[in-house]
Amino acid sequence: MKKVDLLPFQDYDHIIISESGGKDSMACLFYLLDLGIEPQKIEMWHQSVDGGHDDLIEFMDWPVTESYIEAVGQHFGINTSFQWREGGIYNELMRKDSLTGDVYYCDNGKLVKLPTRNGKRSTRHKWPAMSPDLRVRWCSPYVKIDVFRRVLNNHPRFKDKKVLVVTGERREESPNRAKYFETEIHACNSKKRLVHAWRPVIDWSEQRIWDEYEKRRFLPHPAYLLGWNRTSCFGCIFSTADLWAMMREIAPERFNKLVEKEKELNHTIDTNRLTLEQKANLGAIERLPKDRRLSKWVKLALSRNFRKDDLIMENWELPAGALLGANGGPV
Ligand code: SF4
Numbered sequence: 001m002k003k004v005d006l007l008p009f010q011d012y013d014h015i016i017i018s019e020s021g022g023k024d025s026m027a028c029l030f031y032l033l034d035l036g037i038e039p040q041k042i043e044m045w046h047q048s049v050d051g052g053h054d055d056l057i058e059f060m061d062w063p064v065t066e067s068y069i070e071a072v073g074q075h076f077g078i079n080t081s082f083q084w085r086e087g088g089i090y091n092e093l094m095r096k097d098s099l100t101g102d103v104y105y106c107d108n109g110k111l112v113k114l115p116t117r118n119g120k121r122s123t124r125h126k127w128p129a130m131s132p133d134l135r136v137r138w139c140s141p142y143v144k145i146d147v148f149r150r151v152l153n154n155h156p157r158f159k160d161k162k163v164l165v166v167t168g169e170r171r172e173e174s175p176n177r178a179k180y181f182e183t184e185i186h187a188c189n190s191k192k193r194l195v196h197a198w199r200p201v202i203d204w205s206e207q208r209i210w211d212e213y214e215k216r217r218f219l220p221h222p223a224y225l226l227g228w229n230r231t232s233c234f235g236c237i238f239s240t241a242d243l244w245a246m247m248r249e250i251a252p253e254r255f256n257k258l259v260e261k262e263k264e265l266n267h268t269i270d271t272n273r274l275t276l277e278q279k280a281n282l283g284a285i286e287r288l289p290k291d292r293r294l295s296k297w298v299k300l301a302l303s304r305n306f307r308k309d310d311l312i313m314e315n316w317e318l319p320a321g322a323l324l325g326a327n328g329g330p331v
Contacts, residue, residue: 001184004196006164009037012196013161018148019044019072019080021065021221022231024168026072027201027209030216032166033076043079044069045151047144049233051088052104053111059090059257060233067306068221074308082106083151085143089233092142093261095124100142105151114150127262127269130237132176139237152188152195162194169199172206210322217316222301224319226250226294227287237269244276245283250298255280287320 009015015037019025032042046069050061066082073080085092086101095101098121103114129136134145152158152165165186171178182202186195201209213220221231227246230236234247235258248255259276262268268275274282288294300306 001181001187001197003181004183004185006183006196006198007162009035009041009164011162012041012164014158015042015164015166016152017042017044017166018168019046019069020168020231021046021062021069021072022168023206023209023213023220023224024170024201026168026218026220027204027212028166028168029072029076029078030212030218031200039077043081044073045081045083045148047147048082048084049088049139049143050084050090051086051101052082052084055084055086055088055091055101055104057087057090058254059088060235061088062221062223062231062234063302063304064222064300064306065231067304071306071308071311075311083147085147089139089143092138093124093127093265095122097121097123103147103150105155107155107157114154125265126267127265128237130269130271137237139233149188152193153190158193160193163188163196165195165197167197167199168201170204170206171202172204206323210318214316214318217313219311219313220319222297224321225297226289226301227320229321229324241279241281241283242285242287243283244280245285246288248280249285249288250294251302287324289320 015032017025017028017032019029029042029044033039046066048061048066050059051057070080083103083105085103091101099116099119102116105112128139131137134141152163169177169180171180180199180202182199184197186197189195223231228243234254239247244255255276258269262276270279289297
């Protein structure tokens with residue numbers, strides 16, 4: 001993609017933050033508001049990796065994520081919008097002699113379907129590879145990147161508009177991300193709409209991100225409170241042995257779902273062919289809080305009903321997952 005000079009913010013019709021609920025995209029939101037951009041101009045888009053509405057299949061994601069993002073939106077008076085591929089990662093993993101799932105989004109409470117018409121019928125039955133190469137690490141494009149682009153390209157609200165897409169990658173996270181531009185022409189830019197991409201926290205340190213939370217006494221996604229250093233999928237393919245052990249400890253049923261799927265497919269998530277059980281056996285659960293905060297944060301992380309009143313903490317504390325580096329997440 002080509003580097004670009006951004007327009008003055010007031011010249012964009014829409015500013016979309018691609019919001020995972022994790023610390024880096026949250027820092028983008030804090031920063032945009034600090035710059036004085038009106039909340040009405042900002043919207044947060046989240047791609048639900050387990051599908052949504054009638055086709056939600058609890059498989060890979062933290063149950064709390066969507067309601068946490070919704071609560072953040074309500075707190076700041078910012079619109080939130082969810083998009084997904086039918087049946088999410090589960091359906092794509094189990095796809096047999098068929099096309100990939102349709103894409104859905106909600107518009108003013110109305111569900112809109114973007115049917116899959118192109119592509120080849122094929123069978124997946126293999127986990128995404130633990131690789132930076134998105135041709136084999138299929139989860140990121142199939143349930144996130146392509147879903148976002150299809151909705152932006154097809155949503156009538158963005159036709160002939162100027163759009164700024166904000167994402168939270170940081171150079172500190174990986175050698176791959178260190179090479180990213182701060183601003184560029186977005187892949188959705190076309191004759192029908194101008195779309196720029198901006199990574200406002202690209203050179204921020206992790207400490208600076210947590211300082212922004214502390215300043216607001218803002219409760220981070222419960223995953224961090226439990227000791228996860230990233231908020232990505234709960235069962236992210238890049239999870240370290242410690243994270244698998246921690247998942248098994250706090251959500252054995254969810255962990256076992258993935259274990260059973262590995263057995264059924266006769267294919268391990270781990271590229272070195274360790275089963276999830278073998279990998280979890282190599283990990284430690286030391287990072288999980290040891291006092292009564294554990295059951296409180298587990299309950300919150302596994303619920304689908306996060307309330308906006310819980311966003312501001314009385315006594316803010318650095319979460320157990322802070323400042324541990326970027327291990328265990330996409331590269
Ligand atoms: S968070 Fe992990 S499992 Fe989820 S889409 Fe990204 S790389 Fe795949």
